[in-house]
Each structure stands twice: as C-alpha cells, then as structure tokens.
Amino acid sequence: MVVARRMFLGLLFALAVSGVEAQERFITVASTTSTEQSGLFGHLLPIFEKEAGIKVRVVALGTGQALDLARRGDADVVFVHAKAAEEKFLAEGEGVKRFPVMCNDFVLIGPKSDPAKVAGGKDITEALKKIQAAQAPFVSRGDKSGTHMAELDLWKVSGVDLEKAKGAWYRDTGQGMGPALNTAASMNAYVLADRATWLAFKNRGDLAIVVEGDKRLYNQYGVMLVNPAKHPSVKKDLGQVFIDWVVSPQGQKAIADYKIGGGQLFFPNAGQPDA
Amino acid sequence: MTIEADMRAPLSLLPLRLDGVVFEAGGHRIIDGISMTIARGPRTVVLGPNGAGKSVLLRLCHGLLAPTAGTVRWFTPEVPGGPRRQAMVFQRPMMLRRTALGNVTYALRLAGVDRRTREARAMEALAKVGLDKQANRAARVMSGGEQQRLALARVWALSPEILFLDEPTASLDPGATHEIESIILALHQAGTKIVMVTHNLGQAHRVADEILFLHQGRLVERAPAGQFLKRPASPEAARFLEGELPW
Amino acid sequence: MNTVAAAAAQALSLVAAADPKLVDIVLLSLRVSLLAVVFGSIIGLPVGAALAVNDFRGKRGVIVILNALLGLPSVVVGLVVYLLLSRAGPLGSWGILFTPTAMVIAQTILITPTLAALSRQVVADGWGEYREQLRSLGETRWGAATTLLWDLKFSLVTIVLAGFGRAASEVGAVMIVGGNIDGVTRVMTTTIALETSKGDLPLALALGIILLSIVLAVNAGAYVVKETAQHRYG
Numbered sequence: 109m110v111v112a113r114r115m116f117l118g119l120l121f122a123l124a125v126s127g128v129e130a131q132e133r134f135i136t137v138a139s140t141t142s143t144e145q146s147g148l149f150g151h152l153l154p155i156f157e158k159e160a161g162i163k164v165r166v167v168a169l170g171t172g173q174a175l176d177l178a179r180r181g182d183a184d185v186v187f188v189h190a191k192a193a194e195e196k197f198l199a200e201g202e203g204v205k206r207f208p209v210m211c212n213d214f215v216l217i218g219p220k221s222d223p224a225k226v227a228g229g230k231d232i233t234e235a236l237k238k239i240q241a242a243q244a245p246f247v248s249r250g251d252k253s254g255t256h257m258a259e260l261d262l263w264k265v266s267g268v269d270l271e272k273a274k275g276a277w278y279r280d281t282g283q284g285m286g287p288a289l290n291t292a293a294s295m296n297a298y299v300l301a302d303r304a305t306w307l308a309f310k311n312r313g314d315l316a317i318v319v320e321g322d323k324r325l326y327n328q329y330g331v332m333l334v335n336p337a338k339h340p341s342v343k344k345d346l347g348q349v350f351i352d353w354v355v356s357p358q359g360q361k362a363i364a365d366y367k368i369g370g371g372q373l374f375f376p377n378a379g380q381p382d383a
Numbered sequence: 384m385t386i387e388a389d390m391r392a393p394l395s396l397l398p399l400r401l402d403g404v405v406f407e408a409g410g411h412r413i414i415d416g417i418s419m420t421i422a423r424g425p426r427t428v429v430l431g432p433n434g435a436g437k438s439v440l441l442r443l444c445h446g447l448l449a450p451t452a453g454t455v456r457w458f459t460p461e462v463p464g465g466p467r468r469q470a471m472v473f474q475r476p477m478m479l480r481r482t483a484l485g486n487v488t489y490a491l492r493l494a495g496v497d498r499r500t501r502e503a504r505a506m507e508a509l510a511k512v513g514l515d516k517q518a519n520r521a522a523r524v525m526s527g528g529e530q531q532r533l534a535l536a537r538v539w540a541l542s543p544e545i546l547f548l549d550e551p552t553a554s555l556d557p558g559a560t561h562e563i564e565s566i567i568l569a570l571h572q573a574g575t576k577i578v579m580v581t582h583n584l585g586q587a588h589r590v591a592d593e594i595l596f597l598h599q600g601r602l603v604e605r606a607p608a609g610q611f612l613k614r615p616a617s618p619e620a621a622r623f624l625e626g627e628l629p630w
Numbered sequence: 631m632n633t634v635a636a637a638a639a640q641a642l643s644l645v646a647a648a649d650p651k652l653v654d655i656v657l658l659s660l661r662v663s664l665l666a667v668v669f670g671s672i673i674g675l676p677v678g679a680a681l682a683v684n685d686f687r688g689k690r691g692v693i694v695i696l697n698a699l700l701g702l703p704s705v706v707v708g709l710v711v712y713l714l715l716s717r718a719g720p721l722g723s724w725g726i727l728f729t730p731t732a733m734v735i736a737q738t739i740l741i742t743p744t745l746a747a748l749s750r751q752v753v754a755d756g757w758g759e760y761r762e763q764l765r766s767l768g769e770t771r772w773g774a775a776t777t778l779l780w781d782l783k784f785s786l787v788t789i790v791l792a793g794f795g796r797a798a799s800e801v802g803a804v805m806i807v808g809g810n811i812d813g814v815t816r817v818m819t820t821t822i823a824l825e826t827s828k829g830d831l832p833l834a835l836a837l838g839i840i841l842l843s844i845v846l847a848v849n850a851g852a853y854v855v856k857e858t859a860q861h862r863y864g
Contacts, residue, residue, distance in 0.1 A: 145824075150812070165809070165811045166811060180717055182717050289829060341717050470767075471766040473762060477759065480859075480864065494767075524863070
C-alpha cells in the first residue's frame with residue numbers, strides 16, 4: 109500500500125512538472141479556420157519559428173470571431189480575410205496598420221447531379237441566381253467569417269435579396285469551412301468555399317467545383333498588429349517581427365511554395381498596397 | 384481495568400435519572416411519560432412486546448435521541464467532546480472496513496488514548512473475548528457472532544461505566560448467543576453497569592438481575608428478575624409472559 | 631462498418647508507430663484531465679462528505695442544485711472561464727488564457743460538482759449505516775466525514791475515475807479556453823473535432839478509438855480494484 113501510494117504521488121508530480129512550460133518567446137495569432145485547415149500554417153510557421161526563434165500560437169476561428177478575440181486583447185496579431193471588417197477594426201483603433209499578405213480564390217462547390225444547372229459557368233452571379241430560382245439546397249457558413257461575408261456580398265451583387273428569398277433551401281449552419289463542407293457533402297448541397305480548404309478537404313462525397321475563375325471570387329488576406337496602446341499586454345515587438353517576415357520576400361516565397369497535389373493555393377501579393 | 388468508581392464518588396455517571404420523558408416521532412407517541420432511576424449495580428434488562436418503545440428508550444438514555452419532553456440526567460454529565468464513558472452495542476455490529484484490531488484502536492483513538500498504548504490495550508481486549516488470534520483479519524468478513532464479540536472487545540477496551548445493549552444476539556445462533564452472554568457477564572464483573580433490551584425470555588432468565596417491563600411506551604412494572612418472571616404483578620406482564628415461549 | 635474497421639486498423643498503426651505528435655497530444659490530454667481530477671477530488675470529496683453528515687436548513691435545496699450540476703454543459707463552463715481569463719476579463723492579468731493551465735481550471739470546475747454529488751451519495755449511505763455507532767463512540771461530524779471517506783475509499787475510486795472519464799471526453803470547455811493551438815493546447819478531443827471538420831473522418835475515428843480505449847482501460851482498472859477490495863474487506 110505504501111509503495112503504491114508513493115508511486116502514485118510520484119506520477120502526479122511528474123505529470124504536473126512536465127507541464128511547466130519553458131519560458132519561451134511566443135505570440136498569439138488569431139486567424140481563420142481556412143488558413144489553419146488548408147495546412148498553410150503547418151507549412152509556414154516552422155520556417156518562421158526557425159528563423160526568428162519565436163513560437164507562433166494560432167487560435168483558429170472565423171474572421172469575425174478572430175477580430176472579436178483581438179478586441180478583447182486576447183491576441184497579438186490578426187491574420188484574416190475580410191477587408192471591410194479589417195478596415196472597420198482599424199477605424200475603431202483596435203489595430204495598428206493593415207498589410208496585404210496573399211490572396212486566393214473562392215470556388216462554388218456543388219453536387220455532380222447539379223440540380224441548378226450551373227456547372228462550367230464562369231459567372232458567379234448567374235450561378236447564384238439560378239440556385240435561388242431552382243431553390244437548390246445551399247449551405248452557408250453563417251459564422252461572420254471572411255468566407256461568409258464574401259458569400260453575402262456575392263448574393264447582394266447578384267441582386268438576390270436573401271432576407272426575402274431565404275427558405276428551406278438556404279441552410280445557415282454557423283460552422284467553419286470544414287464542417288460546412290461536411291454538411292454540404294451529406295446534403296448534396298451547393299456551398300461557397302475557399303480553394304485552399306477545398307483542395308485539402310478529404311470527405312468530398314459527390315461534390316466537385318462547379319464555378320471558378322470569376323474575378324469577384326478573389327479573396328484577399330491581410331495581417332495587422334493589435335494596438336498595444338489599447339491593449340498593453342500585446343507583444344508588439346515580437347508581433348511586428350512576425351508581420352515583417354510574412355510580407356518580406358522570404359515569407360512571401362514560403363507562402364508561394366505551399367502546394368497541394370502540385371497546385372499552389374495562396375498567391376503572395378504584399379507588394380500591392382491596394383490589395 | 385476494573386472501575387472503582389463509587390456511586391457516591393463525585394465523578395460517577397450513575398445514577399441516571401429520567402423525569403417524565405416523552406418521545407414523539409411522525410405523529411406517534413412512542414414513549415409516553417417515563418420516570419425512573421437507573422443505579423449502579425444490578426444487570427438491568429428491558430422487556431416488552433414489539434412496539435413498546437424499548438429500543439427508543441435505550442437511545443434516549445444513551446443520548447442518540449433527544450426527548451420531546453422531560454429530562455434525561457446523569458449524576459455527573461459527560462464532558463461534551465471528551466471521551467465517552469458510556470457505550471452501546473447494537474443488534475448489527477457496524478464494523479469499519481478495517482481489521483479487527485483496527486476497529487478497536489479506532490475507538491481508542493476517539494477516546495483519546497495515546498497512540499503507543501492503543502495497540503496493547505486493543506490486543507488485551509481482543510484476548511478477553513477470544514479474538515486475539517484474529518486481530519489482523521478483516522472485521523467485516525467475520526461471522527456475525529465474531530463481529531458481535533469484536534463489538535464487545537471494542538467496549539471492553541474503553542471500560543465504560545455503563546453499557547447499553549439493543550438486542551445484541553437477536554441475529555445469532557444459540558452457540559454465539561451463549562458466548563456473547565458470557566462476555567456481558569464478564570464485563571459486569573469488571574464493573575460496567577449493564578442495561579440490555581431483549582425479547583428473548585430465556586436470555587432474560589440468564590442475564591437479568593432486575594427487569595424493566597415496558598408496554599405502549601410506559602414503564603408498567605419493575606422488579607427483581609426472579610420475582611418478575613415467576614409472578615409478574617401487572618396484567619400486561621402476565622399476558623406477555625404467557626404469549627412468549629421461553630427458550 | 632467498413633469505415634469503422636478501417637479506423638480501427640488506422641488506430642492500431644498510429645499507436646504502433648508512436649508518432650511523437652500523437653504521443654504529445656495523448657500525454658497532454660492525460661495531464662490536463664488527471665490534474666483536474668486531483669484538484670476536483672481535493673475540493674469535491676470533502677464537500678460531498680460534509681454535505682452527507684451535516685444537517686442544516688436548505689440542505690435539500692443544495693443537494694438538488696448539486697445533482698443538477700451533474701449535467702453542467704462543458705461549453706458553458708468553457709465560456710464562463712474564457713470570460714474570466716480573457717485579457718478583457720477580471721483575471722486577464724494572469725495571462726493564462728490559451729494555456730493548459732486554463733484547461734485544467736475549466737475541467738476542474740466542470741467535474742467538481744460531479745465528484746461532490748456522487749461522493750455525497752456514497753457517504754450518505756455509509757452514514758446511514760454507521761451513524762448510531764459512530765455517535766455512540768463519540769465521533770464528531772467532521773471526524774465521521776473523514777472516517778467515512780477513508781472507509782469508503784474503494785467506492786470513491788470508482789467515482790473519481792468517473793470524473794476522469796467525463797473530463798477526458800469533453801471538448802466544449804477545452805476548445806474555448808485552450809484554443810486548440812497546435813503543439814500547445816491540442817488534446818485528443820479537440821484533435822478529433824479538428825480532423826472531423828477537415829473531413830479526415832478515418833483519422834478522427836481512429837483517435838476516437840484510442841481515447842475510448844484509454845477511458846475503458848481506466849474504468850476496467852477501477853472495477854477490478856473495487857471488486858478485490860470488496861472481497862478482501864467486505
């Protein structure tokens with residue numbers, strides 16, 4: 109009994125101590141589920157960490173949630189893809205400066221049976237109008253993410269008043285990109301996705317890309333340092349090192365080098381100030 | 384281990400005095416006004432039909448229940464929080480999940496006995512009841528008779544002034560019953576006042592010096608054992624003795 | 631059924647390969663949940679025992695509330711702890727959001743009511759059995775609570791392991807307060823959630839099988855301990 113007790117206490121102690129984190133340099137980056145789930149960070153961050161000796165802890169949420177997290181001071185850097193929301197963030201004084209980083213594109217995914225007859229089209233607004241007219245099932249992320257905001261914008265540009273047109277065909281799920289794709293696969297529904305997450309996604313079911321290449325489907329990512337004046341706990345020096353690296357030629361090359369199945373997913377464009 | 388306390392000595396618990404004690408529970412009056420004195424000396428046995436209130440009376444005396452009305456007073460009250468000078472043995476022995484020795488040393492710890500003397504005193508008590516060879520056996524796997532002997536060993540180690548027993552042999556076979564009765568008699572020899580409830584007339588014959596007869600919550604008769612059992616004075620007692628088979 | 635068989639095979643090969651990332655994830659899960667169980671027991675078991683042996687006004691109400699907390703949703707706990715530990719919250723200056731420490735805190739809060747409620751039940755049953763004898767021997771309420779906890783230790787082991795099972799299986803609390811950060815706060819349940827959302831269902835299922843096996847092994851161990859003790863000590 110005594111031996112057992114000693115072993116148990118020893119085990120507890122070892123467990124507790126193994127958890128004491130070495131005092132390492134790290135930053136917290138609030139980013140989106142699409143960058144995480146596409147595997148980009150898995151490729152990019154080890155390169156940065158080796159270079160700079162700073163660990164990057166990524167909390168992956170939707171764009172809206174990521175910005176809200178930063179507003180509470182719980183992140184040092186935000187890396188998201190919804191320019192309008194980012195500019196609002198800056199206007200509120202929550203961020204220091206926005207740097208464009210890279211872009212990718214959205215694609216419209218749909219079932220091979222294609223009830224709305226949109227496959228092969230080059231015009232996203234036409235496709236959306238047809239889907240609404242056919243009342244074909246459509247899955248929306250509904251989670252204030254960059255993708256969700258882009259989707260809502262596209263409906264508007266297509267001239268569809270979602271509030272009026274919404275019905276049983278429009279499935280507002282409130283989920284990240286991966287879960288939304290899972291849902292679409294099981295419902296055989298249309299869904300707007302970013303190409304990167306789609307290429308990394310494994311549970312495709314009967315789904316395939318039906319519309320791509322429209323200029324309006326282009327999706328821009330930006331990175332910002334959370335304002336240390338508003339949130340004194342922000343690691344501004346380390347955070348700035350990260351931002352500087354991501355827009356530097358090295359960082360941009362690392363982004364371009366990330367491929368799935370030979371295809372590049374993200375296109376660095378830090379050099380375009382208007383992006 | 385004998386207690387020399389004299390009835391007239393200022394520190395003695397006894398005599399115990401009950402004055403107009405009433406006990407009600409759930410709307411029923413279980414003890415209906417009992418006044419009596421329990422003095423040092425004779426082995427007192429409480430008899431009565433089922434529902435007469437014998438077990439409740441014992442618990443009122445021992446302090447496990449508080450009277451609804453009336454008083455229960457010891458000659459010298461016990462110090463609250465101090466070691467108990469009374470003890471009680473129940474029909475079921477209630478042993479902790481420890482060895483026989485462990486159960487007795489537990490009681491000694493509660494009585495404030497110093498750690499070094501505990502084990503020795505416990506072994507002495509176990510020997511008195513013939514369980515010393517089983518000191519390291521798990522108490523709860525012992526037979527009913529052994530566990531009840533262990534309960535008495537626990538009592539013996541504490542040397543209380545008074546021991547209440549609530550039908551201690553009701554679940555035991557005659558052999559075990561006999562052993563228990565011997566130990567009770569030995570305890571009495573050693574100086575502990577015995578107050579025991581039983582429904583077994585044979586046991587009353589063997590153990591009692593005096594009988595308290597209860598009927599519907601009242602003390603109906605009190606007499607020396609021989610007299611009560613041969614020629615009870617009250618009609619209720621007579622009916623009770625007729626209805627019961629002595630064995 | 632094919633997916634399950636494939637997942638089982640994948641689970642076995644993952645375990646055999648002992649992929650360092652997987653090992654880290656499993657160790658972190660165990661660490662967080664075991665620490666939560668330890669702290670939860672230190673608080674919950676004495677509270678349960680005290681509740682069992684004491685009488686006071688409103689006792690029944692407290693018991694009802696405690697039993698209701700058995701069903702405390704993990705996301706709710708996660709949300710509340712997040713709001714407390716966020717930089718914008720009252721304990722923000724501690725800076726422990728998105729760390730394993732926060733996860734331990736959240737899981738401790740989650741399972742302490744379970745441990746208290748179940749130990750209360752067990753000790754109350756014991757108190758019912760021993761009450762008169764213990765009082766007769768002069769035991770105090772607090773002394774009785776301690777004595778009963780020790781006497782019933784094998785039943786309590788079962789309860790503690792039930793608490794471990796609950797902690798190890800929950801995802802709502804650790805996801806919110808931990809952030810599922812790769813290499814830092816990623817545990818088995820959050821990894822399963824992540825792999826599911828990436829569509830990698832076989833991997834998610836494989837991890838699920840590993841998690842289930844661990845919880846099952848722990849509970850089987852508890853059962854054996856209890857049965858042996860019952861047999862030995864009655």
